Amino acid sequence: MPKILMLSDITGLGPDYHVGDEAMAEVAIERLGKLVGKENLILGCANPAEVPNTYGIRAFAFYHVTDRNFRSLLWRNPLSYLKALLTNVYQVLKCDKVLICGGGNMTSVWPHVLESRLRLLRVANFFRKEVFLVSQTIGPYDHEHRKAVDQVLGKATWIGVRDINFSHTQISAPVHFALDDACFLERRHSDYSRSISQQGGSFACIAMRRFGGMDNEDVLRVASVIARTIRERQLKTVFIPHHAPRGTEGDIKLANGIRQLWPENGFHMVDPIPLASELKALTGDCDFVVSMRYHQLVFALSLGIPAVGVYVDEYTQAKLTGAFEALGLKPRVVSIDDADKYLDALVSEACASREEFVTAARRIQTDAKEDSERPYRLIAGLPRAESKLPINSTTEVKSS
Missing domain, CATH: 3.40.50.2000 (Glycogen Phosphorylase B;)
Structure with a gap:
């Protein structure tokens, strides 16, 4: 089974828990856990302590730092700089594929998150590891970030987005639409x-x-x-x-x-x-x-x-x-x-109009679920099912 390195802006249960980010990560972890086994997953995030207890997978510290601040570590704290650099290389070498879970963090609005992820993805590209993104909002970007994203994500195997009209205008590589992963989060009362x-x-x-x-x-x-x-x-x-x-x-x-x-x-x-x-x-x-x-x-x-x-x-x-x-x-x-x-x-x-809402909810659990699961099947090395959810006759959109 492939070993998957996941990146997500989550904490597991704790004072900094963010429902939206955790909802998408919870879906990704459950899906991949069934397909490849949770023992083959490891997640990088800024606060990894509670992730094993909450989700049953291993985690490591992956901090969000802008490129400028990261470079300054070389002079201020060279040991921290070297440790962060080697952590990226070590974790990428141990994995077969890299997955960035859903969210709106690949944007110039949060440069520290974007730039830290691009640094790791450059390592993944260097070692020819397959890269997948799911349930994303891509952009907006300033000019320099747009060039970097086009360069790095141009080598990605799959860029999954959750909006029809925006993300594909922010990147030159093709993107694939599917409903937000949280649509398929199982409800579980405690x-x-x-x-x-x-x-x-x-x-x-x-x-x-x-x-x-x-x-x-x-x-x-x-x-x-x-x-x-x-x-x-x-x-x-x-x-x-x-x-x-x-x-x-x-x-x-x-x-x-x-x-x-x-x-x-x-x-x-x-x-x-x-x-x-x-x-x-x-x-x-x-x-x-x-x-x-x-x-x-x-x-x-x-x-x-x-x-x-x-x-x-x-x-x-x-x-x-x-x-x-x-x-x-x-x-x-x-x-x-x-x-x-x-x-x-x-x-x-x-x-x-309650029945209208009920009908839409039933429809997505059949017609749209398969599209949402496609990248996870690809990550697991399983055959790719054909799409049933069109956007202008296709779920793949490319910017002009």
């Missing part, structure tokens, strides 16, 4: 998540985060509209945080700042954050979802749960809209500036 679901009464799930230029007033204004929309339907609210650095910041800090907008016992925050598969199971038990987070929409839509997205800017609008379009659904999204006018009507429309 005693913890089941207890939240069964605490009494029907509920809606919400996910919020403080994007970009949002200030406290923006957060409270949007939260007030969401609270009113749910309260008018006589439902409780379950707040699902997706990222809480140090266990108390991020989404959990936001939730603690808005919970006073709900009546007593009408608001439950999921804290601590459990595995993504547990949150997906919890999502599957709710009446509807209102989300500012992409992966909370993915969870809902892949389960046939009516959902509405709330966006902040052009980028988040495109991302949330894409989640609906990828499943063939009408995008039901609204900006934070228009939520007061339109959110309630969109929620009513979504709930009245």
Whole structure:
């Protein structure tokens, strides 16, 4: 069986757990575990301590450092420089293939992540190891990064992307579309998540985060509209945080700042954050979802749960809209500036169209699942099945 080196921006369970990244990694690990055995997998990430306990695979420390800072190590701390360089070479030599798991990290927005991955991939190219990327958003890039990505990823065996209209414009190599891997994450209740679901009464799930230029007033204004929309339907609210650095910041800090907008016992925050598969199971038990987070929409839509997205800017609008379009659904999204006018009507429309959501969810579990599994079969050395999910008659797209 081939030995696979995986790169993913995950931590396993812990205070820096990020639901979206972990959801995609969980799918990749489970799929490859069945195909090649978990003993043949090793994952590089910045915080590897909890990965073996959470996912049952080995892990090593792979730190995200820009090229400039990495070069400066040669003078400031030559032993650290040499150790990092040799770690890349050692891990690549031990593997047969390299896989970068899903996410939006191959972009100039996070140069430290992009450049550190490109350094390892150059080593993989030098030693002629096959390289695969799955469930990615590629770009955007500045000029220098675009040249580097074209050079390095031009030798990749498979570049899998989760958006139809953007990633293929960011790279010269051909890309392959498939739905976000989190669409196929199995939902698994734990005693913890089941207890939240069964605490009494029907509920809606919400996910919020403080994007970009949002200030406290923006957060409270949007939260007030969401609270009113749910309260008018006589439902409780379950707040699902997706990222809480140090266990108390991020989404959990936001939730603690808005919970006073709900009546007593009408608001439950999921804290601590459990595995993504547990949150997906919890999502599957709710009446509807209102989300500012992409992966909370993915969870809902892949389960046939009516959902509405709330966006902040052009980028988040495109991302949330894409989640609906990828499943063939009408995008039901609204900006934070228009939520007061339109959110309630969109929620009513979504709930009245529940069968539309259910049909789309059933369809992707048949027609789209095979496309999602294709790169994993290639990694395992199994025959490649033909695609059944077209984008303009093909799942392969190349930029002009």
